Amino acid sequence: MNLETLFLFDNSITKIEDNAFSDLTKLKILRLDNNRISSIKNITISGLTNLRDLRIQDNPFHCDCELIGLVDFLKSGRVSVSGDPRCFTPENLNGASLVSLSAANLTCSDTIDETNSAPLKEGNFLVIVYLFLCLLVKSMMDF
Template sequence: MGEVDDGRVNIVTLLLWSFVGDIPVTTLLQGFRCVGLDSFVLLALDENKISVIEDNAFGDLTKLEFLNMFNNNITTIKNSTFTGLTNLEYLYLSYNGITTIEDHAFSGLTNIIRLRLNNNRISSIKNITISGLTNLQELRIQDNPYHCDCELIGLVDFLKSGRVPVSGDPRCFTPETLKGISLVSLSAANLTCPDMTTMDITTYETNSSPLKEGNFLVITYVSLCLLFKTIVDF
C-alpha cells in the first residue's frame, strides 16, 4: 500500500452490505471488526448514516493512520471514542452534527498531523482537548457556531499562539455583540461569563452540500465486510 507517482496513495475502503433490506446501520459497535481489519492503515467511513460510535469501537485498529468519517451524523465525541488509535495521523470529522467534544477525546492521539472539525455544530472547544496534539500541523475548526465566552479563552490563546496553522477563519456565532468576530481577534476582556446561559444554535446551518475532502468511494455501513481499493487524494 505505497505511494504512486502522482503523490496519491492506495486506500482500503470498507463496504458493508445489509441482509435486512435497505436500512442503514447507524452505530459502530464496541469491538467493531472485520477479517483483516486490524492490519488496515487507511479506512474511509465517510458519507454514511453513522450517528453513534460506541466506546473502544476502533480499539483493534492499532496500525490505522488515516480515518475519514466526513459527512455522517455524529453528534458526540467521547473520551473513549478513539481509544487505541495511537498511530493515527489524519482524522477527518467534518460535516457531521457534532455538538459535544469531551475534554480528553483526543488524548493518546499524539501522532495526529491533520484534524478536521469544520462545518459541525460545535459551540466550544477547550484548550486541553487539543493542546496534547504535539505533532499537529493542520487544524480546521471553521464554520461552527462558537459561543464566545470565558470557556473559549484557552482555544483563543492556542489559536493566537500560531503553533499550528489554522485553515479558514473560525468566528463567534453568539453572543450577539460578538457575532461574526474572528476568534483570533478576541482578547480575554471580550470573553466573559456573567451568567449561566443556554445557547440556542437551532438556527445555525452547515453547508448541506459539502465539498469532498478527497476522492472517496461512498460507503454504506451495514453488516457484511467486503474490501475494495480505490485512490484518494490527501
C-alpha cells in the first residue's frame, strides 16, 4: 500500500492489533493521539521503517514490560515524537514520560492483583449480554 499519512486521533481506540500496520511500509506520519490506548507492542510498529512522525500522546499507557519495545523505538531517534506520551498506570509511574523510562522501570508481575483488577470493558460486556440473550432465546425455543 502507498499510504504515507494515517490520522486515527480522537477516536476512542482502545487497542491496536499486532499486525495492524504491517502492510503500510511507506507510512511516514501516524497519529494515534488522544485515544484510549494502553499498550502498543513492538511488533505493531517494528515494520514501519519509513515512519518519521509518531503522535501517541494523551493515551492512558500502562507502563509495564509490554511497552519495552515501544519505549526503545521512541528512544532510538528514528522517529520524531510529537507531544509527550506519559504513563497512566501503574500508580508509581503515573505521569512519567515514556522516553524517560528504562527497561528496569517496565516490569511485569506474574500474579494478578484481584483488588486492582480492571472493570469489565464495554465491548466485552456487550458480547456477554449477546451470548446470554442467545442462550435465553434458544432455551425458550426448546421449551
